[in-house]
Amino acid sequence: MGISVLASAALFALPISAWAQQGAPQGHPEDYAAADIAHGARVYAENCDRCHGADGAGVSGVDFRTGKFRNADTDRQLAMVIGRGFPTAGMPAFALDTADMTGVIAYLRNINNLDRGSIPAGDADRGRLVFEGKGACLSCHRVKDKGSRQAPDLSDIGATRSAGTLERSLINPQEQLFPINRAVHIVTREGTAINGRRLNEDTYTVQLADEDGRLVSLSKSDLRQYTISTKAAMPSFKGELTRDELADLLSYLLTLKGQ
Ligand code: HEC
Ligand code: HEC
Structure with a gap:
């Protein structure tokens, strides 16, 4: 689900054509599966929320709550817009896979109905x-x-x-x-076991907060074991x-x- 800025149109032609083959619906909120919308909410929270905001109105001149887009009518066009981004205006290109693209579009089409969730406002x-x-x-x-x-x-x-x-x-x-919140279990080459939460990771290193909240940075080549849990601890x-x-x-x- 990460962002990557794509160099050429040929690169993103692949995921989008795979996506388009599914017989995409065309924009009525009720056309979308609940699971896609739920998944799309996560994709949106991870990738889009920080600019477009939880309410969909975070970018000036763009308001997802209206259900209308200046640059797209159909879902296929929306996928193109998201796949290309607006590099000069500040939106990166998103190379989303089929599930993520389908989900985020389903979510955009429903943002007004669903974002508040089913729980009423409290105190x-x-x-x-x-x-x-x-x-x-x-x-x-x-x-x-x-x-x-x-x-x-x-x-x-x-x-x-x-x-x-x-x-x-x-x-x-x-x-x-969220992937970033997954619990990790690490054993170093010297045999020290560390349990914690992953904060950041790249090809060579991993940073985590250990059980006492201390920040630990490790080089992956120094690890004997590195397990990432997919089970929520919450x-x-x-x-x-x-x-x-x-x-x-x-x-x-x-x-x-x-x-
Ligand atoms: C770094 C900020 C940023 C992020 C992250 C971002 N966007 Fe955007 N987005 C923008 C800006 C700025 C525009 C307006 C571009 C313009 O009007 O020229 C825009 C425009 C759009 C539009 C076109 C709106 C219209 O009315 O035609 C869509 C659709 C869109 N974004 C979807 C997404 C989705 C989906 C994500 C996440 C996968 C996302 N954006 C992530 C900044 C961002
Ligand atoms: C037993 C420990 C534990 C308790 C108690 C707990 N949480 Fe969590 N919570 C976690 C962990 C660990 C995560 C990270 C994701 C995961 O592993 O499930 C998390 C994730 C979350 C998230 C998502 C964070 C994100 O990045 O979006 C929220 C929100 C949250 N907890 C709220 C609460 C609230 C509110 C309560 C009390 C009603 C609570 N938690 C009680 C352990 C706990």
């Missing part, structure tokens, strides 16, 4: 009490200077994730697990918290926007 102050009390979120997470470093820092989660994404993290964390709160508590909690998370 953020009560939500903070759930966060610090019954939910015991601080036993794993950190917000500003409070809590544990075992799990991702949530201090600016309300700025980086959409409501729908946060809701899925609470109710179905397995489905919502517990599901479906049934653990009432609907009202979930609504309050979600409203509180949406207020966490860093400084």
